[in-house]
Amino acid sequence: MTEPIPASAPAHTTGSRRWTSFLPQAAAVLLTVLFLPVTLANLLDQYGLGGAVATTLAVTQAGPLLLMAHRPLWAWWIVFPADVAGALVLLGQPAREYDVWPWPPAPLIAHLFLLLALALRRSRRVLVAVWLAIGAASLILHLVRADRSDGSALLLPLCAAVVLVIGAAVRERRVAQRRLAEQETVSEAERARRTLLEERARIARELHDVVAHHMSVITVQADSAPYRLPELSDEAREEFGTIAASARESLAEMRRLLVVLRGDGAEGERAPQPGIDRLQQLVESTVRTGLPAELSLAAGLGDIPSAVDLSAYRIVQEALANVVRHAPGARTRISVTSDGGQLTVLVVNAPPEQRVSPLETAGTGHGLIGMRERVRLTGGSLDAGPLPDGGFRVAARLPLSPAGPDDAP
Numbered sequence: 001m002t003e004p005i006p007a008s009a010p011a012h013t014t015g016s017r018r019w020t021s022f023l024p025q026a027a028a029v030l031l032t033v034l035f036l037p038v039t040l041a042n043l044l045d046q047y048g049l050g051g052a053v054a055t056t057l058a059v060t061q062a063g064p065l066l067l068m069a070h071r072p073l074w075a076w077w078i079v080f081p082a083d084v085a086g087a088l089v090l091l092g093q094p095a096r097e098y099d100v101w102p103w104p105p106a107p108l109i110a111h112l113f114l115l116l117a118l119a120l121r122r123s124r125r126v127l128v129a130v131w132l133a134i135g136a137a138s139l140i141l142h143l144v145r146a147d148r149s150d151g152s153a154l155l156l157p158l159c160a161a162v163v164l165v166i167g168a169a170v171r172e173r174r175v176a177q178r179r180l181a182e183q184e185t186v187s188e189a190e191r192a193r194r195t196l197l198e199e200r201a202r203i204a205r206e207l208h209d210v211v212a213h214h215m216s217v218i219t220v221q222a223d224s225a226p227y228r229l230p231e232l233s234d235e236a237r238e239e240f241g242t243i244a245a246s247a248r249e250s251l252a253e254m255r256r257l258l259v260v261l262r263g264d265g266a267e268g269e270r271a272p273q274p275g276i277d278r279l280q281q282l283v284e285s286t287v288r289t290g291l292p293a294e295l296s297l298a299a300g301l302g303d304i305p306s307a308v309d310l311s312a313y314r315i316v317q318e319a320l321a322n323v324v325r326h327a328p329g330a331r332t333r334i335s336v337t338s339d340g341g342q343l344t345v346l347v348v349n350a351p352p353e354q355r356v357s358p359l360e361t362a363g364t365g366h367g368l369i370g371m372r373e374r375v376r377l378t379g380g381s382l383d384a385g386p387l388p389d390g391g392f393r394v395a396a397r398l399p400l401s402p403a404g405p406d407d408a409p
Contacts, residue, residue, distance in 0.1 A: 024069035024117075031113055035062040039106040043086075047093055047104065057086045061107045068117040076130060079114055083107050084137050091145060101148050102141040103156045111156065112163050119167020127164045134160050192369075199370045203377060211254060219247040275309035276301065276336060279316060283334060286320050291328070293320065296335040304343065308398045311374040312336065312345050319347035319394045322367045327352050330391065342380065343398045351390030371396065 040058035043049045049057070060082035064075035087102030095101075103111075119127055135157040142153035222244035226237045274282075276297070283295040304312075316334055323332050332349040368384060371394065375382040380398040387393055 028066055028069040028117075031068070031110070032062060032065040035065060035106060035110040035113075038062075039104075039110065042104055042106040046096070047090055047099065049089070049093065053089060057082060057089065061086060062110050065110060065114060068114050072114060072118040072121055073126065075114055076118055079107075079111060080133065080137075083111060084141075087141055091148070095148060100152050100155075101145070101150075102138070102153055108156055108159070112159055115160050115163045116167045119164045120171050124168060127168055131157070131160055131164055195369055196373070199373050203370070203373055215247050215251045215254070219244050219251065222247060273306075273310050274313045275306075276304065276312050279313060279334070279336065282313070282317060282320070286324070289324060291320070291324055291330070291332060293323075293332040293334065296333070298335075298337040301336070301338045301343070302340070302400075304338075304400060305378075308343055308378050308400060311378055311398060312343060312396070314374055315345050315371050315394070315396050316347060318367045318370050323347075323349045323392075327392070329353060338400065341400060343400055345394075345396040345398070347394040348387070349391050 036058055039062045040054055043054035043057055044051070047054075061079055064078040067075035083103065086104070086107060090099075090101055090104070100108075115130070118130065138153040138157050142149045142151075222240045225240040226232055232240075279295060279297060283293050286293050316336075320332065320334075323330055327349055330349045330352045332347065335344075335346045337344045337346075371384065372382055375396050375398065378398045380396060382397075383393070383395040385393060
């Protein structure tokens with residue numbers, strides 16, 4: 001009947017996030033365990049390096065992959081000099097038919113994985129600097145031994161460019177999605193705040209007529225007191241004149257405030273503010289729209305304050321509008337009772353007989369907000385929520401006596 005209530009977060013959300021945050025580190029460990037022996041075997045078997053030299057190069061070229069999940073730039077500062085040093089060490093070995101120089105296959109692939117992790121975490125400026133360093137090192141090594149490189153020195157810069165571009169694109173898309181989600185959160189908060197302010201302004205405009213009526217009565221009574229009570233003393237006549245002047249000044253200030261609340265170009269309503277005596281007309285007009293509704297209005301409600309009278313009418317009006325919007329065709333019961341100290345407004349609707357799509361997929365969002373503001377204004381309480389059978393219940397309790405400072409919610 002009312003606006004959709006956000007569902008609570010699933011219980012497994014925290015565990016899922018922990019598992020997701022663990023995956024990058026698990027991938028780093030897996031790649032290290034894979035490339036460390038492969039690099040060592042590559043240097044020993046294909047290039048014929050000694051055991052100590054090959055082990056040192058393998059550890060410095062593949063071991064830093066452990067840092068790629070959280071400190072990829074630190075890992076690159078170790079791996080890149082180690083790859084350059086390995087290329088220089090391989091110059092001392094005789095060239096073989098299937099040798100690839102200056103970048104052996106295993107260290108080259110490990111370096112590309114590290115560059116991918118770097119592109120996913122660092123800025124574009126850092127990635128450009130890294131690629132320029134790789135390109136400069138490849139060019140220098142190629143110029144030093146062009147006969148040995150045979151054009152293979154260009155392999156790492158080309159592959160690095162592709163990997164860095166892909167990783168940067170993925171990173172920027174992820175950043176854009178995060179910023180969009182943050183902006184949507186901020187927009188939703190601003191929308192809720194704006195809705196609340198609009199409701200408060202609308203309620204203030206409606207209550208102006210109520211307060212203005214009382215102020216007008218005070219002014220008339222104070223002005224007419226000397227004529228109605230000829231035995232008044234001069235001091236009392238002067239006091240009544242002061243009261244009437246103050247009331248007229250207060251009424252003028254309220255009218256200025258109303259101009260501010262209405263805004264530019266807005267015109268006030270000229271019809272009197274509705275109350276409980278017009279609930280029957282409201283329910284009848286709702287029934288004519290096709291909503292089966294019935295009203296139970298207690299007899300002898302007594303003298304109801306104007307603010308409570310208006311708030312009760314508006315609460316029923318908002319509740320019926322929400323039934324029409326979110327549960328069209330649902331049978332609805334409205335009851336208004338009083339125990340002498342407070343007025344109870346109850347609106348209960350059953351679930352619709354058939355599952356139908358709401359007449360409005362996106363409501364204005366003012367229903368519950370307006371009800372809460374009206375109840376808060378009178379110092380009452382509001383209980384609204386779904387029922388076990390799929391219906392909805394709105395119960396408002398409005399005090400019939402003005403709330404003091406200690407009674408304010």
